[in-house]
Amino acid sequence: MDRRWVGPDGYEVSPAVRAGRQVLRVRRHGWLIADCLSVEEVARYVDLADLCEVVRLPAERGREAATG
Numbered sequence: 001m002d003r004r005w006v007g008p009d010g011y012e013v014s015p016a017v018r019a020g021r022q023v024l025r026v027r028r029h030g031w032l033i034a035d036c037l038s039v040e041e042v043a044r045y046v047d048l049a050d051l052c053e054v055v056r057l058p059a060e061r062g063r064e065a066a067t068g
Contacts, residue, residue, distance in 0.1 A: 003015060003054075004054050005051040005053050006051065006052055006054055007051045007052070010030075011026065011027070011028050011045070011050075011051075012026075012027045012028075013027075013046070013051060014027075016035065021037070023035040023036060024037075024038075024039070024042050026042060026046065028045075033045055
């Protein structure tokens with residue numbers, strides 16, 4: 001599942017697996033800030049109300065499959 005959320009000041013949150021555990025990876029301008037085990041931990045770095053989920057539209061997915 002390709003999900004991610006972006007926020008102001010270059011923040012990005014995405015699910016990842018680290019040491020066999022699912023984490024929420026927080027990056028800022030591409031740099032790893034933290035791997036968080038809970039949403040509460042993510043809130044230490046970025047205001048959750050400012051995050052917007054990046055939604056890939058079906059046409060966008062189809063175009064990528066045709067060119068990739």
